[in-house]
Amino acid sequence: MDQKSLWNRISDGLGIIGFTPLGLVLLIVLALLPFVSPFNQEHILRWLIMGAFLAAQCVAFDFTAGYINVVNFGFAAILGAGAYTSAVLANTSPVISVQPGLSPWIGIWIGALFAGLIGFGVGILTLRLRGIFAAVMAWFVGIALLGVANNLTNITRGPMGMAPRTFLETTSNRPYFYIILAMMLIVYITLRLVVRSRFGLAFKAIGQNFDAARASGINPTLYRVFNFTLSAFFAGWLGGFYAHYFGSLTPQTLMHTSKTVEVLALAYIGGRGSLWGGMAIAFPFVFGIEALRSNLTDLPGLHLVIYGVLMIAIMVYYPAGFAGFYAWAKDKLSGLLARARGQAQPIEAP
């Protein structure tokens, strides 16, 4: 009896930060993977890092799309703005005109703040717009940011790309995996805590029915702008990781709308408004896509087609996505278990 209550207490505690016992086990497995063959190979470690990077983006993206119901099409560009800010601040090389030489570990926070500021601006700009109009406005901001990054050639070198300093001297991928895994967890747990509070209720109310939310006393300006700012802050922070991990930045590979669409597709397939759905499926997806890509080198962009087809299928036939499927399956399973137990009892009784 005591043991059970302890178990319940642990499981409740995990629930607050958004984990089920199963989720925690999967996370521990994920954390141990880099020590197990074949995952300890450098190129597979890179896939794992990409997976965690995409997973964290999905969480930050779903925080806006899944809750206040505005698709931030400028997401990748905001992420890129954070990446460039951090990269330029860390620069020591004479190829670009400024050499502040700041540590990347500090730079990514400044990049995050700058991205948060842009998010704040996008939040204000899209305040009076609903649904698709807000999405288009955010998209325009993203295109403008891409243009700025392309044209500020004296500090970004534009399309020629820049080579930011990396976090570490090492060429091993393993430490980077733990950095991005920790970042992913910070993004997820922080946003999860926000969503569990009254803020989450306000976000959902605004997203689902703007007028009724206002008539219930919710100030939409406050919550929408806060939501955009926080989502963009984390996007910029993750962008900083990208810059100082890959050590190469071009506007096109980081800030293009297709990058937003990749995250959007994953977040939608994972399940809108769940936060964890996109995060969970990002890993198997990256592996599937990379495996496809390495076997079908003559079909570039195939992964985008697959994303698109899957996303359309999910949106039309199963809008709750993977998270919804999981909830359904769990429900069915516990129902079956309960019935099995119920049937077993009469046999034991006599």
Place this chain on the structure above:
Amino acid sequence: MLLDAERVIKNFGGLTAVNRVTLQVDASQIVGLIGPNGAGKTTFLNCVAGTYPPSAGKVRFQGKETTGSTPEDMCRMGLSRTFQIPRPFPMLTALENVMVGAVFGAEHGSKKPARGRAEEALKFVNFPLALDTPAQRLNAVQLKRLDLARALACGPKLLFLDELASGLTPGELDTMMALILKIRDTYGVGMIVVEHIMKVITGICERVLVIQYGTPIAEGTPREVMQDPKVIEAYLGEEVVA
């Protein structure tokens, strides 16, 4: 005086939807607002509740001038409303829907936990289903009860009921009227009731204001108003009166 709306005007371009409507409501008083379709009843409510600012005129609520306040401010001051077409939050459960009102409404600072107040409001309106039913699975009548519970959970002093009784069967109508009276008697809430069903107006309203083309044409007790030739003309046409 709980609400004092004075000569409220609302123009949409060249169209005057509400034309100098004056209306007062006291605590525990139910005032009916009637008129033919398109008379400007809901527009008047919207002007008072802050959905959009009136073009002219004054609104005073609990002694404070509130002309042009936002809907969220009005709600936090104690004005709640239901919607003509009930507008819940479809992906939230029934309880969560009502929680929104309890958490952010006029009693947002209350020491009593929001969840308890939400459950109380749902019980008060006799919500017939499990509290964790998603709102998108409710039928029209259940949605009306849910919307009413949400409005109540805000902790209103003044409640606008916009065609709450339309679409109900005669049996449901009686229950709904009893419920409205129970809200008034329990919480001392003042109400403006917009309604087409005369049985509701005569059954629960102390006073009725009739508007046509946005302009007030009669005011008085339900009985007085319904004998007023101008009102009969507005509803039934000129020949009947002649």
